[in-house]
Every structure is written in C-alpha cells, then in structure tokens.
Amino acid sequence: MNLLLKQEVMKRDGDRRAVLIVPYMWIGDFVRCHSVVRLLKAEDPERPVDVLTTTNDAPLVDYMPGVRKGIVCDLPRKRLALADHRALAARLRPEDYGQALIMPRTWKAALAPFLAGIPRRTGFAGEARFGIVNDMRWGERRLLRMIDQCAALALPPGHDLPPDWPLPQLVVPVAEKAAWRAKRGLIAPGRPVVALAPGAVGPSKRWPVASYAEVARRLTAEGAAVWVVGSPAERDFAQEIVAAGGAQVRDLTGTDLRDAILGLAVAEAAISNDSGLLHVAAALGTPSIGIFGPTDPKLWAPLNPLAAVMQADIVLDCRPCHKPECRMQHHRCMTEIQPATVLARTLKALEGVGRAAI
Numbered sequence: 001m002n003l004l005l006k007q008e009v010m011k012r013d014g015d016r017r018a019v020l021i022v023p024y025m026w027i028g029d030f031v032r033c034h035s036v037v038r039l040l041k042a043e044d045p046e047r048p049v050d051v052l053t054t055t056n057d058a059p060l061v062d063y064m065p066g067v068r069k070g071i072v073c074d075l076p077r078k079r080l081a082l083a084d085h086r087a088l089a090a091r092l093r094p095e096d097y098g099q100a101l102i103m104p105r106t107w108k109a110a111l112a113p114f115l116a117g118i119p120r121r122t123g124f125a126g127e128a129r130f131g132i133v134n135d136m137r138w139g140e141r142r143l144l145r146m147i148d149q150c151a152a153l154a155l156p157p158g159h160d161l162p163p164d165w166p167l168p169q170l171v172v173p174v175a176e177k178a179a180w181r182a183k184r185g186l187i188a189p190g191r192p193v194v195a196l197a198p199g200a201v202g203p204s205k206r207w208p209v210a211s212y213a214e215v216a217r218r219l220t221a222e223g224a225a226v227w228v229v230g231s232p233a234e235r236d237f238a239q240e241i242v243a244a245g246g247a248q249v250r251d252l253t254g255t256d257l258r259d260a261i262l263g264l265a266v267a268e269a270a271i272s273n274d275s276g277l278l279h280v281a282a283a284l285g286t287p288s289i290g291i292f293g294p295t296d297p298k299l300w301a302p303l304n305p306l307a308a309v310m311q312a313d314i315v316l317d318c319r320p321c322h323k324p325e326c327r328m329q330h331h332r333c334m335t336e337i338q339p340a341t342v343l344a345r346t347l348k349a350l351e352g353v354g355r356a357a358i
Contacts, residue, residue, distance in 0.1 A: 015120070017098030018048035018068070020113065023150070024103050026201070027257070027276025028302075030057045031168050031283050032147050034064050035303060036101065038166035039154045041066040050095065059258040060280070063170040071095075073112075080108065089115035101153045102133060105140065122153050145299055167304050168283040172265040180262045186250065191225040192350050195264050195281070196241060197272035199234040202324025205274050207291045207334050209237045213244035214339040215271065219346070220248040227252050227267065229260040229277060269307065269349045271342060274300055282306060287349035289342060293333035296320040307349035312336035 019040055023033035033051070040049050053061055053070040061070035073088045075081060089112045098120060100113035105126030113121050114132045123133040124140040137157060143149045151165050181187060198212045216226045226249040228238040238251040252263050264270055264281040271289045272278035274297070281288040282304035290301055291310045301309060312333050319333045326333075 015098040016044065016047055017096055018050055020071070020092065020095070020097045020100040020118065021049065021051045022100060022102045022104065022109055022113065023051060023053075024146075025054050025057055027057060027060070028279040029103075029146060029150075029276075030060060031170070031276070031279040032303065033103065033150055034067075034168035034170075034283065035147055035165045036151050036154050037064060037066045038169070039151055042166065043154075050097075056257055059256070059261055060170065062258075063172050063261065065169055065171055075108070075112075082111075085111045086115060088112040092116035092118065099135075103150045103153070105129075107132065124149070124153070147303055165303060168279070168302070170261065170265075170280065170283040172262060172284065177262060177266050180259075181266055184252070184259075186225075186227070186266075191223060191248070192269070193225045193227060193267040194219055194346060194350075195227045195229050195267035195270040195286070197229050197234075197260070197264075197270065197275060197277035197281070198237045198241070199230040199277070200273040200275040204294045204321075204324055204326045204331065204334070207273055207293070207337060209240050211337070211339045211342070212237070212271070213241045215343050215346070216241045216245035216249050218339070218343050220245045222347075224248070224350075226250070227263050229253065229263045231255070269346055271346060278302060278306075279304075289345050289349065291334070291337060291342070293331070293337075294319060294321045294323055294326070296322075308345040310337050310342055310345065 021033055021036060023030050037049050048068040049066060050068050051061055051070050053072055054074050055072055058070050058072050061067050075084050093116045097118045100118045100121050102110045102123035105124055107127040107129055110121055110123055110129050110132045120135050121133050122135040124137045140149050147165055148161055196212055198209055200206045219226055226245055228241050228251050230253045232255060234253045238253045242249045242251050252259050260277055261280055264286050265284045267286055269287045270281040272281060274292050274295045278290050279302045282302035287307035289308045289310060290306045297309050314336050316333055318328050
C-alpha cells in the first residue's frame with residue numbers, strides 16, 4: 001500500500017482494538033479475503049485481525065500470515081437461527097472488537113456483530129441493514145471484481161481503489177509438509193508431483209473428467225506422480241483418473257480441506273478448474289494451470305499470477321455466461337480445451353520451478 005494511503009487510513013480513527021473480518025465462506029472467496037488481512041496489517045501491524053470461519057474453511061486460517069485466530073462457527077444457511085447468532089455474539093463480545101468488516105450483503109451476516117455490540121460495523125448496503133450496519137458503504141455493484149468489493153471495505157469511505165491489492169498468501173511450514181507426506185505414504189523421490197483439482201461448483205465449470213484422466217495418463221507415462229485433491233464429491237472423478245493413470249496416481253480427496261492444502265503445497269504444479277482450490281494453489285505459490293469455461297478469468301481468476309490460463313480457442317456467443325449449468329447443452333467452452341494443450345503448459349510450468357523436466 002502506498003505511503004499516502006497508509007497515512008490517510010491510519011488517521012481515520014484512533015481505535016487500535018482488534019478487527020473481525022466476516023468473509024464469504026466459499027473457499028476461493030475466503031482466500032481472496034487474505035488480501036484484506038494484509039491491507040489491515042499494512043495499516044497497523046500491531047492491530048489484531050481475526051476471521052470468522054466455518055469448520056470446513058478453518059484449516060486455511062492456520063496458514064494465513066497476519067491472522068490472529070479464526071472464530072469457527074457453522075451458522076445455518078437457509079434459516080435465521082436467531083439462537084445460533086446470539087450464541088456467536090456471546091463468543092464475540094469478550095474479544096472487544098473495535099470494528100467488523102462484513103463482506104456478504106445479507107442481513108444475517110451482520111446480525112452477530114450487531115448483537116455483540118461491535119461499535120463499528122462496516123459493509124455495503126443490502127437487505128435493509130440500516131442500523132445493523134452502521135458504517136454503510138455504497139456502490140458495490142460498480143465494482144466488478146469480488147476482491148475490489150471486499151477490500152474496499154478496509155479503505156476510508158469514497159476512497160479511490162489502489163491499482164494493486166496485496167496478494168493473498170498461504171504459507172505452510174516445510175516440516176509440516178514433510179510430516180504430512182510421510183504420514184500419507186507419499187514419498188516418491190525423483191518424481192515431480194502434479195496435483196489435479198477436478199471439482200467445481202456447478203457442472204459447467206468442470207473440465208471433463210475424461211480429459212483430466214488423459215492428462216494423468218500422459219503425465220505418469222512421462223514419469224510424474226499425480227495426486228487428485230478435492231472433497232468427497234470428487235471421489236468418483238478421482239477413481240476414474242486413478243484408473244487411467246495407474247499406480248502413480250493417488251486419490252487424496254476427503255473431508256479435511258487440510259489434505260488438499262498440503263497436497264497443493266507439496267506439488268510442483270497444479271491443474272484446476274475455476275474453483276476454490278485454484279485460489280488455494282495460487283496463494284501457496286504453486287505454479288497453477290487454471291481452466292476456465294463459462295467464467296471470465298479477468299473477474300474470477302485468483303489475484304495471484306497463474307502459470308497459465310486455459311480457455312477454448314473458439315468464438316462462443318454464450319461465453320461468459322457465469323451459469324452453473326450449460327444452457328446451450330453443448331459445453332463447448334470446456335470440451336474444446338484439449339488435454340494435449342493443458343499437458344504442454346503443465347510441462348512448461350514444471351520446468352519453471354527449477355525441477356528436472358519430465
């Protein structure tokens with residue numbers, strides 16, 4: 001952050017009490033919010049920053065520099081659950097937060113900070129939150145990128161956005177990576193590791209699993225090890241990829257996000273759909289190949305640089321549609337991306353990390 005902006009932000013109030021970030025809980029959006037943590041710590045390195053998190057996302061907090069702690073709470077999504085919000089407020093109250101930055105525009109997202117008596121509750125207008133949000137901001141819809149929407153809340157009202165935000169960072173200690181690899185029996189000297197993340201929210205954002213399987217087969221034939229990471233929802237995909245690639249492909253899907261984080265941290269390269277795990281891989285600094293179909297990478301790619309952005313090299317009037325399912329029923333924005341092209345970019349990424357090329 002430039003010096004003038006830093007000085008202006010630090011003058012806006014004298015409150016040195018901790019800040020609570022209430023982020024979006026999708027994995028990719030949660031990772032994006034680490035830019036806000038870094039922005040706040042640049043303003044005042046001594047001011048504590050906590051993050052509200054779900055149980056699923058909580059492992060990410062352990063690897064986010066600058067976060068004091070995560071407040072873990074799994075609030076119901078489809079009902080008010082006032083008792084749960086009161087219980088969360090009771091946990092927040094002793095922390096004596098000076099401010100809450102509330103990223104989601106929903107009424108419920110601001111309820112616990114309000115009930116906890118956090119004096120400054122910053123958020124964009126939405127769902128008649130007047131009073132519940134008392135530091136109201138306007139113009140969210142003019143900000144096309146979610147990072148701009150989230151990070152703008154950490155700036156003074158009406159301030160122009162800087163040209164660049166701090167990049168999200170996930171830092172895993174070397175000893176933890178080694179211990180995890182030994183525990184999972186993933187010692188494979190001399191073989192570069194490529195992690196595959198074939199899942200995504202909605203089928204339209206998923207590159208065909210047969211294409212992932214073909215890339216895995218060709219990578220292992222060339223001497224690489226392949227790890228498939230994701231949630232239990234990707235287990236069937238993983239099994240198909242394992243069947244194609246053979247003994248050098250491991251299924252690491254499961255319920256613990258930490259396994260995916262560590263797998264992506266250890267890997268020399270990653271291939272992922274436009275999903276939360278692409279943001280995780282990029283924030284870890286793992287050279288990542290991002291596969292984009294119905295979504296625009298200018299808006300939704302990680303803030304961290306990618307080794308390659310893969311898109312179908314054809315003209316499609318329906319792209320980008322940002323829909324979870326293909327309305328045209330042809331899914332060409334994904335099916336036209338060729339495994340050979342993705343393989344070539346992955347091999348290039350492996351050369352770039354200074355490891356022996358396959």
